[in-house]
Amino acid sequence: MTSGGKNKPLNVIIIGAHPDDGEYYSGGTAALWAEAGAKVRIVAVTNGDAGHQSQGGGVLARRRAAESMRSAGILGVSWQSLDIHDGEVLPSLKARNAVIRAIRTWEADIVITHRTNDYHPDHRYTGQIVQDAAYLVMVPAICPDTPRLEYNPVFMYLQDDFKKPEPFRADVVVDVTPAMEKKWLSMDAMESQMYEWIPWLEKKLEDVPSSPKERLEWLKGFLGGEFRGWVKGLEEIITERYGADYVSKVKFAEAFELCEYGRQVSRGELWEMFPR
Amino acid sequence: MSEHLRVIMIGAHPDDCELKAGATAALWAAGGAEVLLMSCTCGDAGHHEIGGGPLARRRREEAKRSAEILGVESLILENHDGELFPTLDFRRDVIRAIRNWKADIVFCHRPNDYHPDHRYSSQVVQDAAYLVLVPNICPDTLALEKNPVFMYFPDHFSKPCQFIPDVIVDATSVMEKKIQSLDTMDSQMYEWLPWIDRQLESVPKDKGERIEFLKSFWNEHFHSSAEEFPALLEERYGAERAAKVRYAEAFELCEYGSQPSREQLWEMFPC
Numbered sequence: 001m002t003s004g005g006k007n008k009p010l011n012v013i014i015i016g017a018h019p020d021d022g023e024y025y026s027g028g029t030a031a032l033w034a035e036a037g038a039k040v041r042i043v044a045v046t047n048g049d050a051g052h053q054s055q056g057g058g059v060l061a062r063r064r065a066a067e068s069m070r071s072a073g074i075l076g077v078s079w080q081s082l083d084i085h086d087g088e089v090l091p092s093l094k095a096r097n098a099v100i101r102a103i104r105t106w107e108a109d110i111v112i113t114h115r116t117n118d119y120h121p122d123h124r125y126t127g128q129i130v131q132d133a134a135y136l137v138m139v140p141a142i143c144p145d146t147p148r149l150e151y152n153p154v155f156m157y158l159q160d161d162f163k164k165p166e167p168f169r170a171d172v173v174v175d176v177t178p179a180m181e182k183k184w185l186s187m188d189a190m191e192s193q194m195y196e197w198i199p200w201l202e203k204k205l206e207d208v209p210s211s212p213k214e215r216l217e218w219l220k221g222f223l224g225g226e227f228r229g230w231v232k233g234l235e236e237i238i239t240e241r242y243g244a245d246y247v248s249k250v251k252f253a254e255a256f257e258l259c260e261y262g263r264q265v266s267r268g269e270l271w272e273m274f275p276r
Numbered sequence: 277m278s279e280h281l282r283v284i285m286i287g288a289h290p291d292d293c294e295l296k297a298g299a300t301a302a303l304w305a306a307g308g309a310e311v312l313l314m315s316c317t318c319g320d321a322g323h324h325e326i327g328g329g330p331l332a333r334r335r336r337e338e339a340k341r342s343a344e345i346l347g348v349e350s351l352i353l354e355n356h357d358g359e360l361f362p363t364l365d366f367r368r369d370v371i372r373a374i375r376n377w378k379a380d381i382v383f384c385h386r387p388n389d390y391h392p393d394h395r396y397s398s399q400v401v402q403d404a405a406y407l408v409l410v411p412n413i414c415p416d417t418l419a420l421e422k423n424p425v426f427m428y429f430p431d432h433f434s435k436p437c438q439f440i441p442d443v444i445v446d447a448t449s450v451m452e453k454k455i456q457s458l459d460t461m462d463s464q465m466y467e468w469l470p471w472i473d474r475q476l477e478s479v480p481k482d483k484g485e486r487i488e489f490l491k492s493f494w495n496e497h498f499h500s501s502a503e504e505f506p507a508l509l510e511e512r513y514g515a516e517r518a519a520k521v522r523y524a525e526a527f528e529l530c531e532y533g534s535q536p537s538r539e540q541l542w543e544m545f546p547c
Contacts (some may be wrong), residue, residue: 091361092361093359093361096392131392132392132395135390135391135392136358136392138472139321139322139358139472140324141320141321141322141323141324141327141357141358142321142358165436165437166435166436260388260433260434260435261390
């Protein structure tokens with residue numbers, strides 16, 4: 001798994017809005033990539049300092065950073081936050097420049113982000129900012145403090161369920177069944193999200209067990225349905241990539257859509273870049 | 277084509293209007309229309325060796341020379357290249373420009389073209405489409421009494437929707453003029469664009485040879501509309517002439533602004 005003929009490991013940067021987004025939507029793929037020798041970085045554009053029912057501000061941001069670092073260690077990837085306040089991402093020049101610098105510093109071959117119609121405004125604007133960076137990472141007079149990329153990365157979208165103005169269409173799918181244990185553990189490390197904020201928002205806080213082992217089992221039940229649901233609608237592309245015999249064996253999959261901005265690759269080339 | 281038609285083309289950078297619609301602009305100008313090519317940025321970042329004020333000044337000179345060749349006017353807003361956002365200030369500048377030109381037709385990029393400056397300038401022009409009529413918006417500049425027709429330049433992006441042409445113009449007779457107009461923009465055509473495309477070494481020193489390079493560099497782009505929309509060409513020009521069209525420029529009607537019938541739209545465009 002090398003970057004298009006450059007004979008160096010593939011560099012992947014996954015730019016999510018919050019600490020847990022990259023992990024949630026693509027943690028399995030990130031782990032498989034890392035196992036295969038790719039260098040993967042997960043970026044949280046915000047520091048996650050608002051998404052909690054009883055904590056907030058700098059204290060919460062520090063907790064989220066510590067959780068994300070532990071989670072990244074489990075997945076075998078590195079992690080970075082752009083330190084924008086949670087719930088306050090806007091397509092500003094400052095945010096765009098921070099994203100341009102992150103992509104360039106990582107010397108990314110592949111950049112993965114949200115679609116611009118995902119559910120949270122931070123997700124949508126993160127998608128927009130990354131799209132806006134797609135051409136400008138090549139332009140040397142933009143952020144001249146950080147060397148430009150000589151080759152345009154491939155830009156990809158994470159999966160979501162929104163249909164307007166158009167639904168997500170998978171260009172590549174990864175069977176993450178073998179990486180699922182790692183993904184579960186990486187989420188388990190993000191306790192302020194998985195065992196506090198998200199259950200609270202869903203009115204299920206009282207269901208969360210207190211023992212660490214029971215908690216993990218609870219989490220698998222809590223999110224397993226949604227994760228398994230991602231396979232639905234992907235049967236065709238799973239068959240194409242893994243063969244018909246394989247469909248029944250794929251319990252968990254993560255899919256990605258090619259963005260029209262950035263380098264345009266054939267499906268064959270794209271599939272070559274992704275772990276299998 | 278109406279002789280007193282007033283046309284403003286709004287691109288993001290000095291060279292965008294010229295590349296997308298230079299031939300149509302030249303045909304209109306030759307037919308008596310008043311045409312203004314406007315760039316929303318001063319182009320002060322799109323270069324590998326020069327930048328800032330000196331680059332902006334050079335781009336301004338190039339745009340002026342290019343406009344003279346096409347027989348049109350040129351206007352450049354002093355926004356930094358690569359930094360356009362849909363702000364109120366920028367929108368007001370666009371509203372004033374459209375009003376000052378008393379435009380009947382306004383052109384802009386589509387909001388899903390490749391460069392963020394293209395996308396945001398498009399959004400701002402779309403946002404201006406209704407407001408040019410509202411007297412209390414920018415009360416310092418007389419509101420238009422008639423809503424202009426707004427048109428998009430073509431591009432090849434398909435999400436959320438692809439470019440669908442509503443009118444096509446045979447550019448064959450003015451293609452030399454268009455190429456001459458681009459040839460004067462040497463900081464773009466012979467420096468920046470070949471550089472970012474890794475073809476700088478292929479650019480000849482000699483001026484005569486350089487223009488041949490330009491033709492081959494843009495060959496696909498110059499031919500694309502004629503090749504992609506033969507049915508529309510035939511509809512507008514008839515089979516016999518359509519068969520002879522080597523170069524064409526196509527445009528899509530924007531849903532904001534005045535909504536002419538196809539016949540009315542075609543009547544406005546040079547034939």
